[in-house]
Amino acid sequence: MVMERYQLIKPQKRKDRPKRTLEHVLGIPYYVLLITLIVIPILMMVLYSIQTERPAGVFTIKFTFEHYWSFFSEPLFVRVMIQSIYLAALSTVLTLIIGYPLAYIIARSRPRTQILLILLISAPMWINMLLRTRALQQVFEMTFPHLLGSDFAIIFGMTYIFLPFMVLPIYTVLNKIDPNLYESAADLGATRFQTIVRVIIPLSLSGILSGIMMVFLPAATTLVVPRYLGQGRFLIGNLIENAMIQQGRFGYGSAIAIVLSLLIMGLLYMIKRTDKYQGVNTLEES
Template identity: 50%
Template structure:
């Protein structure tokens, strides 16, 4: 019996080694930009250094200092409230806009998206100052006081929506364009009108992009410094201002504790919202 030579399959081990070495730059960036900063923040938040000899002691005083002061707790609540409203307004604007754009011609989609996302390439300081100038002109023209709107919830929410709207629109629009157009025809064949198709098909399948966009707006909005400086008129203090003030005063542990409290709230919100999303991964599985 003659044994013919067979092709040897490439070893799985060498493939894994190649993929590992290919991803080394990514692993290094993750360690430097993510793991090390998070580790330092945890170290500062849960420890304190004693005077004299250098020593590190475990403590919860940084968190206690935050929760026992009503002013700081109220600033946290106000930050979450304003950020949530800003995210909600951005969603109410972005979702129908993304749906309408996804149904238009490709050239129309590209032009409109380029116009909307063009603000992402402009410095946030310039954008905030531009919004402030508009409020000053309107306030001076109609109320005789250019600071009439500054420091109000309306001014802060308007500024946040203007700055962070593209971060809400992009993930929703991208997800909308990937939804199979045959679903619209199938829903129509089954007797569903456009409203029913939107409520029963499109919205459930796009919840994951809504979650992504919501968090992409909520996180920077809750920690912003620019909006409160230019539109808050120095009268409003949010979480970003508290962290900035703590760091400037050399209270790194206290600033890290505030950041961890905010991160815990965000993680809790993500966990709650993800339970609502029953269609996460549907498009990925279809692809």
């Protein structure tokens, strides 16, 4: 009896082996890009951050943590990082407050209307970010010039620029939720507001978290928005640019980038742990 089962299972493994081999072969370009564009640059930044520098940013073999110490020992730089995360967090919250209702309206619209609304939402992404920021700067100069350089102008610019990155992931998840859930909630006596709060929002947490990541990461490190809407105010992205490009301090700039990356990854990891409903009761699972 055991031998019969073994004979039935063994050919199945042989059939699956070519499929797995094909999957590994097709994944080679992905792994090459992953190593080339992500792993190697990160390793280079780590090496620069823990080695002493020569002129023009050429590092030596001598290891040191002076770049990290220089960053944390300067209160101004720490305040710049805190302010960058603060402004990025506020911008992310605003894009979520505006983007979620917008994504919900799009997902509940007719298919043709959805196409039109998605086109309108994604159209600004086709224009260069620098051009959009400069245009927004001119609008402020013509209407409210006293707001340029304020936190409001920076947050407004980030919200305007990164709003599509919040709407599209949420819309994708909302569009996959089984429509029967709306009817089931109504049959159980839930109002539309209760259905959204207790059913739809928990099921769309994966889209919300994806949107938060796609907005918070570029908002925390943006160069263009604080330069033009902040009237040259220094945020963490400008600090890294100034250290590496203008001063040639590659080790110091790499240390700042490593600290910021670890801090952001820690925050996103804590946020990601709240997602308990990913893939539950959606059209893909039904």
